[in-house]
Amino acid sequence: QLQLQESGPGLVKPSETLSLTCTVSGGSISSSSYYWGWIRQPPGKGLEWIGSIYYSGSTYYNPSLKSRVTISVDTSKNQFSLKLSSVTAADTAVYYCARQRIWFGESYFDYWGQGTLVTVSS
Amino acid sequence: SSELTQDPAVSVALGQTVRITCQGDSLRSYYASWYQQKPGQAPVLVIYGKNNRPSGIPDRFSGSSSGNTASLTITGAQAEDEADYYCNSRDSSGNFWVFGGGTKLTVL
Numbered sequence: 001q002l003q004l005q006e007s008g009p010g011l012v013k014p015s016e017t018l019s020l021t022c023t024v025s026g027g028s029i030s031s032s033s034y035y036w037g038w039i040r041q042p043p044g045k046g047l048e049w050i051g052s053i054y055y056s057g058s059t060y061y062n063p064s065l066k067s068r069v070t071i072s073v074d075t076s077k078n079q080f081s082l083k084l085s086s087v088t089a090a091d092t093a094v095y096y097c098a099r100q101r102i103w104f105g106e107s108y109f110d111y112w113g114q115g116t117l118v119t120v121s122s
Numbered sequence: 123s124s125e126l127t128q129d130p131a132v133s134v135a136l137g138q139t140v141r142i143t144c145q146g147d148s149l150r151s152y153y154a155s156w157y158q159q160k161p162g163q164a165p166v167l168v169i170y171g172k173n174n175r176p177s178g179i180p181d182r183f184s185g186s187s188s189g190n191t192a193s194l195t196i197t198g199a200q201a202e203d204e205a206d207y208y209c210n211s212r213d214s215s216g217n218f219w220v221f222g223g224g225t226k227l228t229v230l
Contacts, residue, residue: 046222049219101170105151107219108155109165
C-alpha cells in the first residue's frame with residue numbers, strides 16, 4: 001500500500017522560506033504516468049493546488065505562486081520537496097503531498113499524505 | 123478566485139439522492155475528479171475520469187458530465203457521507219490544476 005508522509009518545520013517566520021519533504025513508501029517515485037503534487041488548505045478554507053513534479057524533474061506550478069515555489073525530486077531517497085519563499089501569514093495552511101495520475105483528458109490525486117500544519121508567525 | 127464553481131452548501135435527507143455540481147469552462151475538455159474530506163482528515167478520491175470509483179468507494183457514488191458541468195451524485199445518502207466535497211480539473215489552458223471552492227454536504 002502506497003504511503004506518503006510530509007515532514008518539515010511547523011513554524012516559519014515571515015519573509016523566510018517554507019521547506020517540506022514528502023517521503024513515499026510502498027512504491028517507487030519513479031513510476032511512469034504519475035506526478036507528485038503539493039496541495040494546501042488554509043484553516044477553514046478550501047484546497048489549493050501548489051504544483052506537481054514528474055520523477056524526471058518536469059514541473060507544473062500554480063501561476064499565482066510560481067514566483068515563490070520550487071518543487072524538486074530525489075529519486076534516490078524516494079522523496080520530493082517543496083520550497084515556498086517569502087512567506088506571509090497568508091501561507092499558513094495544512095500542506096498535503098499526493099500522487100497525481102495524469103492521463104490524456106483525466107487526472108486525479110489518488111494517494112494523499114496526512115497533511116502537516118505550517119504556521120507563519122514571528 | 124476559483125475557475126471551478128461549486129455551491130457552498132447542499133443538504134439531503136437520509137437515504138435520498140443528492141447531486142453536487144461543479145461548473146467551469148475547462149470541463150468541456152477535461153474530466154473532473156471528486157474528493158471527500160471529513161473534518162481533520164486528508165481528502166479522499168471518490169470519483170475520477172468519466173465515472174470511475176477507486177477501490178473501497180461505495181457504488182452509491184457516481185459521476186457524470188455535460189457541457190461545462192460535472193456532477194457527483196450520491197444515491198441513497200448515508201450519515202457517513204456528511205463531509206466537504208471538492209472537484210478538481212485542469213484549467214482552460216491545460217497548464218495547471220484548480221480545485222473548486224468546495225461543497226459542504228449535510229445529511230439530515
